[in-house]
Amino acid sequence: MGKLNIPVYLDYSATTPVDERVAKAMMECLTLQGNFGNPASRSHVFGWKAEDAVTEARANVANLIGANPKEIIWTSGATESDNLAIKGAAHFNARKGKHIITLKTEHKAVLDTCRQLESEGFEVTYLDPEDNGLVDITKLADAIREDTTLVSIMHVNNEIGVIQDIGAIGALTRSKKILLHVDAAQSPGKVAIDVDAMNIDLLSLCAHKVYGPKGIGALYVRRKPRVRIEAQIHGGGHERGMRSGTLATHQIVGMGESFRIAHEEMEAENARIEKLRDRLYDGLKDMEEVYVNGDLEQRIPGNLNISFNFVEGESLMMSLKDIAVSSGSACTSDSLEPSYVLRALGRNDELAHSSLRFTLGRFTTEEEVDFTIKEVRKAVEKLRDLSPLWDMFKDGVDLDTVQWAAH
Amino acid sequence: MAYSDKVIDHYENPRNVGKLDADSENVGTGMVGAPACGDVMRLQIQVDDNGVIEDAKFKTYGCGSAIASSSLVTEMVKGKTLDEAAAIKNMEIVEELALPPVKIHCSVLAEDAIAAAIEDIKAKREKKAESAA
Numbered sequence: 001m002g003k004l005n006i007p008v009y010l011d012y013s014a015t016t017p018v019d020e021r022v023a024k025a026m027m028e029c030l031t032l033q034g035n036f037g038n039p040a041s042r043s044h045v046f047g048w049k050a051e052d053a054v055t056e057a058r059a060n061v062a063n064l065i066g067a068n069p070k071e072i073i074w075t076s077g078a079t080e081s082d083n084l085a086i087k088g089a090a091h092f093n094a095r096k097g098k099h100i101i102t103l104k105t106e107h108k109a110v111l112d113t114c115r116q117l118e119s120e121g122f123e124v125t126y127l128d129p130e131d132n133g134l135v136d137i138t139k140l141a142d143a144i145r146e147d148t149t150l151v152s153i154m155h156v157n158n159e160i161g162v163i164q165d166i167g168a169i170g171a172l173t174r175s176k177k178i179l180l181h182v183d184a185a186q187s188p189g190k191v192a193i194d195v196d197a198m199n200i201d202l203l204s205l206c207a208h209k210v211y212g213p214k215g216i217g218a219l220y221v222r223r224k225p226r227v228r229i230e231a232q233i234h235g236g237g238h239e240r241g242m243r244s245g246t247l248a249t250h251q252i253v254g255m256g257e258s259f260r261i262a263h264e265e266m267e268a269e270n271a272r273i274e275k276l277r278d279r280l281y282d283g284l285k286d287m288e289e290v291y292v293n294g295d296l297e298q299r300i301p302g303n304l305n306i307s308f309n310f311v312e313g314e315s316l317m318m319s320l321k322d323i324a325v326s327s328g329s330a331c332t333s334d335s336l337e338p339s340y341v342l343r344a345l346g347r348n349d350e351l352a353h354s355s356l357r358f359t360l361g362r363f364t365t366e367e368e369v370d371f372t373i374k375e376v377r378k379a380v381e382k383l384r385d386l387s388p389l390w391d392m393f394k395d396g397v398d399l400d401t402v403q404w405a406a407h
Numbered sequence: 408m409a410y411s412d413k414v415i416d417h418y419e420n421p422r423n424v425g426k427l428d429a430d431s432e433n434v435g436t437g438m439v440g441a442p443a444c445g446d447v448m449r450l451q452i453q454v455d456d457n458g459v460i461e462d463a464k465f466k467t468y469g470c471g472s473a474i475a476s477s478s479l480v481t482e483m484v485k486g487k488t489l490d491e492a493a494a495i496k497n498m499e500i501v502e503e504l505a506l507p508p509v510k511i512h513c514s515v516l517a518e519d520a521i522a523a524a525i526e527d528i529k530a531k532r533e534k535k536a537e538s539a540a
Binding site for chain 1 (some may be wrong): 410443445
């Protein structure tokens with residue numbers, strides 16, 4: 001606490017450092033002296049010990065989401081979980097219907113999986129969120145058809161941090177006897193999940209956003225009423241036949257430990273992070289032409305996605321070389337399109353190009369937040385001095401009336 | 408993404424930032440790009456009676472490479488005649504700044520900005536010649 005670590009890491013929604021306690025538990029599952037056995041080995045103590053460790057981790061993951069440990073299927077991460085849930089449920093129920101509903105602001109792991117299903121003859125409805133990023137339940141209800149078998153809606157959006165009302169969505173899908181898949185990669189430790197209260201049938205999780213390791217995730221698959229999915233990876237029949245492959249004990253133990261800590265420390269941690277996030281926002285919000293993207297209330301504590309009008313996101317990040325953040329700007333990715341999430345909110349392209357995502361986490365300090373405020377203000381000021389759009393804005397020109405030569 | 412040292416230098420110490428009087432008969436203004444595309448360049452040149460560019464200023468909204476390209480262009484055009492400036496090709500900018508393929512459009516935009524500024528000053532001068540005649 002109280003330290004300024006440069007470069008400052010404010011990209012916790014991209015990934016998190018592994019908690020020391022998690023790393024320690026993982027290291028005990030690797031070497032000859034450690035718990036290195038194959039959890040599937042039934043004939044000796046090495047296998048039994050490894051299986052015990054996996055069982056404990058499974059219980060820790062289940063506990064955080066209010067599930068039974070038997071409902072947890074280990075995967076390589078949330079992307080695989082999304083693929084398994086959506087393809088697995090769509091294929092299994094193909095005889096009942098071939099219509100799926102999802103949201104335009106979903107993660108690519110969901111959107112691209114849906115695109116793949118479209119090429120296989122499924123139909124997908126991509127709902128528009130409201131301007132604050134949230135789903136309108138009546139619009140979702142209106143999109144449901146006779147042949148709809150699956151609704152896939154994310155819990156917490158990775159870019160803008162808004163929290164969908166999964167409870168209300170689950171009540172709707174359950175009453176219509178449609179499966180509900182929830183991508184909850186960003187939720188653990190930040191917002192409570194209860195698969196029973198929320199009527200969730202399938203839920204994707206991963207460890208590396210919760211101070212666990214990369215390369216491990218889980219899919220919750222409801223047992224009562226039983227949800228059946230088609231396996232996507234075939235082999236030795238691990239994980240009740242839904243996902244074959246030798247269990248990676250050290251990764252699983254890491255995920256279990258990170259979820260145990262998240263469950264225990266969630267309340268205090270969120271209160272602390274929210275204060276820091278508010279401090280960051282308070283330090284920036286008096287600047288001219290600054291807009292928060294996404295609902296500020298229905299939002300995880302650590303996320304601040306903000307657009308600095310008339311300043312382009314990538315050049316802003318270039319100025320912030322001592323601060324690690326991400327941008328919804330086009331130039332950060334190989335594509336030249338600005339953030340599809342911000343555009344789905346109805347943000348114009350200019351504001352989408354001008355956005356930065358700050359995500360704070362377990363190791364963020366007040367000093368780091370104060371340093372960030374200072375650096376961001378300096379950079380925005382510098383770039384606005386360089387910006388012809390800022391000049392025009394200051395001269396009272398309405399930029400929407402200018403005829404631009406699009407290129 | 409890694410930037411070349413030259414891009415970083417122009418980005419951190421941009422040359423010739425500013426604004427010339429767009430209404431002056433010696434000033435040509437070229438504004439190219441669009442906010443929706445993520446870059447807008449405004450290049451202005453001040454031209455003497457012999458058709459030589461004696462000053463150039465820019466302001467750019469865009470990524471680091473777009474800012475560096477326009478900064479570089481202000482240096483390149485100064486002292487050149489309009490015809491010489493018009494002959495500047497975007498690949499010269501790409502080579503000088505070592506721009507990666509994904510950033511070539513920034514250099515194209517800079518070339519367009521020069522052309523637009525030259526066109527503007529030529530139009531002004533033709534108009535003046537017409538009204539004098």
